[in-house]
Amino acid sequence: METNTNLSLLDKFQDWISRSTSLKLVIIGFIILILLIPQALTTDLIIERQIRLEEAENEVTGKWSRSQTVIGPYLALPYHYYREVQSNGENKIIKELKTAYFLPDLLDITGDLHAESLHRGIFDVVVYQSDIQLKADFGSIALEKLDITAEQVLWDQASFLISVSDLRGIGENPELTLNNTPLISEPFTDSQTYLKGLQFPVSFDSASKDFTFSGKIKLKGSKDFHIVPLGKTTELKLTGNWPNPSFQGEFLPEERSMDDEGFQSNWKILHFNRPFGQEFNGTLPNFHDSAFGLSLKMPVDQYQQSIRTSKYSILIIVLSFLALFLMEIFTKSRVHPLQYILIGFALVLYYTLLIALSEQLGFSLAYLMASLATVGLLALYAKSLFSQLKITGIFTGILSLFYIFIFVIIKQQDYALLIGSIGLFVALAATMFISRKIDWYKS
Structure with a gap:
C-alpha cells in the first residue's frame, strides 16, 4: 500500500x-x-x-604603398646663428648652423585619384594611383620675423621640401620647377620631425622676392589621401573614380558631388583656420594634426x-x-x-x-x-x-x-x-x- x-x-x-x-x-x-x-x-x-x-590589407599595402599624407612644398633656409658663451673667463662667439622654414602664401593642389581593388585571397583592398598638380606661390622671405639677417643665410644651400608618408608611392621622377626652371629632386629624412619625402636644392640670392614652385607628382597609395594646408590660402581639388569616398580630417569640402562614375570635391582653407603660422625657426609643428582629405574604403564592410x-x-x-x-x-x-x-x-x-x-x-x-x-x-x-x-x-x-x-x-x-x-x-x-x-x- x-x-x-x-x-x-x-x-x-x-x-x-x-x-x-x-x-x-x-x-x-x-x-x-x-x-x-x-x-x-x-x-x-x-x-x-x-x-x-x-592582415591582408597590411600585406597588400606594404607591397604597394600605404596611406599618403602630402605636406608641402615649404622652403628650408640654413643660416648661421651666433651666440656668445663664456669659457675660462673669456667671452667667445660660437657659430651654429640652424634652419628656418617658410610656408607659401598660396597653395593650390589638384589631384586625380584612380582607385582599384586588389585581391588577396577572398579579401579586397582599395589602392590608388594619383596625378598631383601643385602650385605654391611664395612672397618675399620674412627673415625679420625670425630675427635673421640676410647675411646669416646660406642662400646657395636652400631647398624646397615636400613630405610624403610613404616614399615607395613615388612612381616617376617628379616634374617640378621654380619660376619655370626645372628642379632636381632627392630624398630626405628629418630626424627631429620624422618627416620624410623629397627635397629640391635651389640657389638664389638674397634679393629674390616672389617666386613660384609648381609641377606634378605621380603618387601611389592605399585607402587614405590627405594634405596639410600650408598656404595662407590653400585650395584643394580632388576627383576620382571611386563612387563613395569618406571625407575625413580637420576640414570638410565646401563642394562635393558623387555618383556611380566617381566624385568631385573642393576645399578652401585660410591660415586663420589652422593652428600654426608661416615661419618657423629650427623646428616644425605637428602638421599631421591639421591634415584633411578622404578615404577610399570598400562600400560594404561585411x-x-x-x-x-x-x-x-x-x-x-x-x-x-x-x-x-x-x-x-x-x-x-x-x-x-x-x-x-x-x-x-x-x-x-x-x-x-x-x-x-x-x-x-x-x-x-x-x-x-x-x-x-x-x-x-x-x-x-x-x-x-x-x-x-x-x-x-x-x-x-x-x-x-x-x-x-x-x-x-x-x-x-x-x-x-x-x-x-x-x-x-x-x-x-x-x-x-x-x-x-x-x-x-x-x-
Whole structure:
C-alpha cells in the first residue's frame, strides 16, 4: 500500500515537471544562458575574420604603398646663428648652423585619384594611383620675423621640401620647377620631425622676392589621401573614380558631388583656420594634426555589419523562444527542452552561415540567404512540433518578421535606437496582450 502511494506521488511529481509552465520557463532561461557560449564563440570568429582582413590589407599595402599624407612644398633656409658663451673667463662667439622654414602664401593642389581593388585571397583592398598638380606661390622671405639677417643665410644651400608618408608611392621622377626652371629632386629624412619625402636644392640670392614652385607628382597609395594646408590660402581639388569616398580630417569640402562614375570635391582653407603660422625657426609643428582629405574604403564592410547583427542574437533567441513557448501554451503541445536546444543552435549557427556567405556574396545577399535557410529549417522542424499547419505558418511568419526587423536596424544606423525601441515596445505589448488570459498560478 505504501509502495503504491510512493509510486503515485512520483507519478504526480513527474507529471508536474512535464506540465509545469513555471518550470518550463526556468529551463528555457537556462537554455538561453547556455546558448550564449556558442554565440560568444561565433562573435570571436567574426572578429578573427576581421583581423584576417586587416592582415591582408597590411600585406597588400606594404607591397604597394600605404596611406599618403602630402605636406608641402615649404622652403628650408640654413643660416648661421651666433651666440656668445663664456669659457675660462673669456667671452667667445660660437657659430651654429640652424634652419628656418617658410610656408607659401598660396597653395593650390589638384589631384586625380584612380582607385582599384586588389585581391588577396577572398579579401579586397582599395589602392590608388594619383596625378598631383601643385602650385605654391611664395612672397618675399620674412627673415625679420625670425630675427635673421640676410647675411646669416646660406642662400646657395636652400631647398624646397615636400613630405610624403610613404616614399615607395613615388612612381616617376617628379616634374617640378621654380619660376619655370626645372628642379632636381632627392630624398630626405628629418630626424627631429620624422618627416620624410623629397627635397629640391635651389640657389638664389638674397634679393629674390616672389617666386613660384609648381609641377606634378605621380603618387601611389592605399585607402587614405590627405594634405596639410600650408598656404595662407590653400585650395584643394580632388576627383576620382571611386563612387563613395569618406571625407575625413580637420576640414570638410565646401563642394562635393558623387555618383556611380566617381566624385568631385573642393576645399578652401585660410591660415586663420589652422593652428600654426608661416615661419618657423629650427623646428616644425605637428602638421599631421591639421591634415584633411578622404578615404577610399570598400562600400560594404561585411564584418562590421555581421558584428552588429550578432549583437542582436540574444534578442532573436529570446523572442523566438517566447513565440514558441506561447504557441506551446495555447496549442497545448509539448515541446521538449532538447527541441528548444536544437532550435537555439540553429539560431546561433545562422551567424556563422552569415559571415561565410558575406565573404563571398556581400552582406545584404548573404543576410537574405542565411535568413531564408534558417527560417526554412525551423519552419520544417516546427511542422513536426505542431499538428496544425496554421500554427507552423504563424511561427514561420514571426521568425521572418524578426529577421526583417534586425536587417532594418542594421541598415538604418541613424535611426537604429528609435526603430529598435519601437519594435521592442510592440513585441512586449503583443506578448502582454496574447498572454493576458493565461492563469500562471495553475501552470
